Amino acid sequence: MVVIQLLNLLDQELTYLKMAHFAKINSDNIVTEVIVVNNDVIKDSNGTEQESLGVIFCTQIYGIGTYKQTSYNSNMRKNMATVGSTYDSTRDAFIRPKIYSSWVLDESTCRWKPPIDHPSDSEAIGGNVLYQWDEPNINWKVS
Helix, strand or coil: CHHHHHHHHHHHHHHHHCEEEEEEECCCCEEEEEEEEEHHHHECCCCCECHHHHHHHHHHHHCCCEEEEECCCCCCCCCCCCCCCEEECCCCEEECCCCCCCCEEECCCCEEECCCCCCCCEHHHCCCECEEEEHHHCEEEEC
């Protein structure tokens, strides 16, 4: 019985991965929702995925708005859109809210990173010490 349940969960996950995702963006370029669409909706008559078809579909279902395709594996627009993230049209990227005021945007990934790299013994980079960010001191501290 457990094996069947696991197979069902795996099948559901694989089905989810075959879906396209679109972010609805407000006038301030903030993502207000992420919509999951069947991949068949965005395929043209040649079977090629077209973002424009997904935008048309989202507009028909959810109303007029700005929609941008996003990807759970971040293979387009740098990062998966999440509610509250910003769409930056210059970078054609989704950028999540800044966690700490001292952190800077990594232009290559459009992700926020600390101004100081992780210590060399940090678990985050293969070490064995757990650190957390200490914003008042703008440094890492042992957890």
